[in-house]
Amino acid sequence: GSYHPGTKSSHLPLCISSILQSYKLSLSLKTMGNVCSQIPMALLGWGVTIQATFNRVMDYLGRLPIMRSTTPTEPSPAAPIPPSLPLPPSVAPEPPEVLIEKARNELGVDSKVGLHFAVVGGCGVGKSSFVNGIRLLVDSAEDAAIVGETEGTHSIEQFQHPLLNRVILWDFPGAESMGHPAATYFHDMKLYAFDYIFILSSDRFLRVDFDIAKLAQSYEKPCAFVRTKADLAIKRISEKQGMTALEASNHLRESVEGTLQEGLKNSGLTPSFPLYIISNTAFTNVDAYTIRSSEGGEDTSLGEMDEHKIYGLLADSVKPSRVDTLPKAVTRSIT
DSSP: OOOTTSGGGGHHHHHHHHHHHHHHHHHHHHHHHHHHHHHHHHHHHHHHHHHHHHHHHHHHHTSSSSOSSSOOOOOOOOOOOOTTTTOTTTTTOOOOOHHHHHHHHHHHTTTTTOOEEEEEEEEEEEEHHHHHHHOOOOTTTTTTTOOOOOOOOOHHHHHHHSSSSTTEEEEEEOOOOOOOOOOHHHHHHHHSSSEEEEEHHHHHHHHHHHHHHHHHHHHTEEEEEEOHHHHHHHEEEEEHTOOOOOHHHHHHHHHHHHHHHHHHHHHHOTTTOOEEOOGGGGGTTTTTTEEEOOTTTEEEEOOSHHHHHHHHHHHHHHSSSSSGGOOOOHHHHHH
């Protein structure tokens, strides 16, 4: 029926309305609860989606080609090297023929004058006495090279042979002496400028000796090993081991040859280098090795050992001016 205020029936719509409103509120709260419960999942889903999108973008960018300029560019010029500083190892050295020519001009090694023989080795091995002996001079002669107990030569000196006038001998300071380290001795002394190199030792040949030989070989410079002071060694061996002079001489040669070949092998060198065993005094006195035999009481004269071979080498290299004036032992070896 109709709605009449003031009656019980007039409260019915209000109750229904309240019920309906309560129901709607309940539905709203339930809906909100469902939504709220789904928010964390939604956020998680969004995070996964964002991460996946980011990965896809980075992967795409990673596969893009690197943009390079198509315009060719010249390499940047290297900074100039001050002339006062040594060239770094990366800089290619000058060709050997250029180095040789420069060194010859600097040292005054004139190939038109004759052949130039460098005499090198450690300190006190007899380099200056060797030069004097080849020139037929005793160490006390006025024109002789200065001889010292340890090292008498402090600068490079040249001497012309008085008879083989195209033979020029160069006396060098000792390797490993003050100011002349072994590691750079060959290049410091510019040994590549010379025609022939004598490497001297008065005992065992050392590492620096084989280094000189190896570098000389790389420059195609011939060289020879020379064992000096053989007269002293023979006398010492004879007295110590009770050998005759001849036996001691043979023993010395076998020992020197053996240690030389071992050193050449360990240094990676071929065993083709000449070896001369000499006494500097024997160049002017062929009886320097005369030692009284312990057996027969007779003088066993060994004469020279390899001195005549060195004279032969020099004479074969240049034409002697006055062969007839050379000592008998020398004349015999070159005629």
